[in-house]
Amino acid sequence: MTTAEIKEMATEYVMNTYGERDLAFVRGEGPYLWDADGKKYLDFLGGLAVNGLGHCHPNVVAAIREQAGKLLHVSNLYYIEPQAKLAKLLIDNSDLDQCFFCNSGAEANEAAIKLARKYATDRGNPHAHEIITMENSFHGRTMATITATAQTKYHIGFEPMLPGFTYVPFDDLEATQAAVNENTCAILVEAIQSEGGVNVPSEDYIQGLRSICDAHGLLLILDEVQTAMGRLGTFYGYQSYGVVPDVLTMAKSLGGGVPIGAMLAKKHIADSFVPGTHAATFGGNPLVTAAACTSIQTIFDENLAANAIEMGNYLAYEISQLKDKFPIEEVRGKGLLRGLVMSVDAKPLAAKCADNGLITICTNDYVIRFLPPLNITIDHVDEAVAILKKSMVEVF
């Protein structure tokens, strides 16, 4: 089918939650994509941080092929070998003790919210059901996670929101401290706010939240749906802050392209999820956990967290070289989660980049976000920056 034919069919039959789009990709290899009309693109969006290994990494493809021929799905009524192996892999490389598997980031956060409430109840504080979250956060699209997401644009038309969430400004320890009361059970925060505009908190922020949690017996829940799996330069983002959360959520690049989410927790907290309290039919099924095991092993074998730092710094440096000639405010972020902040509307630039063969995304009108695969090389960065520069010349 041509792009036009795909677009016509999708417009007729798929609900219009994503708006009108111009492109339909049909094939990918490494950091490159091809659309239905045969045009090639450099993908610096990486499926919104899902394609950490690029497209169709041979290890992941082989693992999926092998598992698909063996066993696709059973049920969590039975033990699942690749699920157990994945749990061990995630835990051995973390400071947490046990995993719960689900299918997405929102579900991982939903599980964390339920676990925090259950843990408070088990400790004899059933009234302590409030979770403090941050302005400009993003935690998902279920009812609990849009409520946790402190941005009104996600709430409008879906009220009432769930009770039990308190919002404070991001990167504001004083406001957070002031919001704690006897009903608080947890603080939920992203390692870096990505959807919110690539907002990097101060050095001591996550550490400060840890202290507030310790002082008041609260759980620190870190939403690393977008930042885990090496993107910030450490396997989990929290490792670059030197702070250990009580509960950690992840999804996006965990499966190397297949849908899987996970919540990790300390053992004494995980113990609150007793049989019957939480479940996911597809959660951690053989296919996705086999893909995730191989994907993670590849991140370690190919040293991709270190590459994320190197390539991220190079990308940021190369873009900042364009500052004098174009309306660029700053380049912010960490590792391979980077935001190019423009002083003018950046949507036309993102569209021009796509025309010229570079896929990115414009967030919050002024920020071009880059979430490329972690295994890109200097040549890929040079190619991206050349397209970006050409597009800036054409737009400004």
Ligand SMILES: *Cc1c(COP(=O)(O)O)cnc(C)c1O
């Ligand atoms: C994408 C994202 C989510 C939601 O994940 P889904 O898989 O879309 O449900 C939650 N939190 C953060 C930080 C995200 O980036």
